[in-house]
Amino acid sequence: MLRSAIAARAAIRSGQWQGHTSGLAAGHVQGNLVILPSAAAHDFLRFCQRNPKPCPLLAVSEPGVPQLPTLGADIDIRTDVPRYRVWRHGELVDEPTDITGLWRDDLVSFVIGCSFSFEQALLEAGLPLRHVESGGNVAMFKTSIQCEPAGPFRGPMVVSMRPFKPADAIRAVQVTSRFPDVHGAPVHIGRPELIGIRDITAPDYGDPIHVADDELPVFWACGVTPQAVVQAARPEFCITHAPGAMLITDLLNNQLASL
Structure with a gap:
């Protein structure tokens, strides 16, 4: 490596x-x-x-x-x-x-x-990242959350998703909130349909990540958002x-x- x-x-x-x-x-x-x-x-x-x-x-x-x-x-x-x-x-x-x-x-x-920058902090806190363990890319989704427009640039926020057990999800919020320059704390936890994601197994970008029955999908704002905005x-x-x-x-x- x-x-x-x-x-x-x-x-x-x-x-x-x-x-x-x-x-x-x-x-x-x-x-x-x-x-x-x-x-x-x-x-x-x-x-x-x-x-x-x-x-x-x-x-x-x-x-x-x-x-x-x-x-x-x-x-x-x-x-x-x-x-x-x-x-x-x-x-x-x-x-x-x-x-x-x-x-x-x-x-x-x-x-x-x-x-990717806050992922190191998550790993150092003992929080597992399934896509890292499998050697894959993180799952990313277009959402129904609309960005604040500026001139012609407008469109949906893209989020990245990492699954955690509930206690670990709380810890993940605490860890990533210390990194506002790399997206900071999550924008949503659980129930992907509430932010317009219909199928958690079919990301718009990246690789699918399995979410176990005892886990919550945790969603962070993602820097792929500009690509969705460019399309719009x-x-x-x-x-x-x-x-x-x-x-x-x-x-x-x-x-x-x-x-």
Whole structure:
């Protein structure tokens, strides 16, 4: 397993690693990615500010600059994500592993906090994570919870789900509430139909996760939300990460924990 952020990014940049990044470079902050033309960037910035639970901003680049020095001195956003998604007018048109050929001088990169960061704290608290144990990706669902709009950007909140026994669910709330920069406490516990999820066995993104009879599904706001919003807002061009395939930064998870 790739243990350092620099080694993980090098493996991703070279094409040696193209899968999901859960469990890579343990202890390091991972980020969701949205890249938009500068003409749309101001509205998306306002969208993130109005929706800090699903879209907690870690960094915003200058137009046309692929580096993000506050997140890692060697980061190149064009090569350092295992798999990207390319959107045109809200339609997914490609999933490349390198976007150097698509780069433009007007593109602005937004890096948004990821729940993979608080998973380390959950594991350290002795709380099991089934998708980590199985080597899979976390289950993610579109919900009926609507985000606060900004300009053309509007749409449903996406949530990630992890099952816990009731006592562990309480502890999970306590642990993750200390990490507001990576989604913080859950937005919903139990009864998925109350937030518009009809089938808990069929996630919109990621891998299915079994919920046992003595467990509760616990739902956190998710940084895949912008992808659902892009589908609704239909900007002329957008690049995101593929769900589960994150940017690994040099920041440490414990740097984001509140006291």
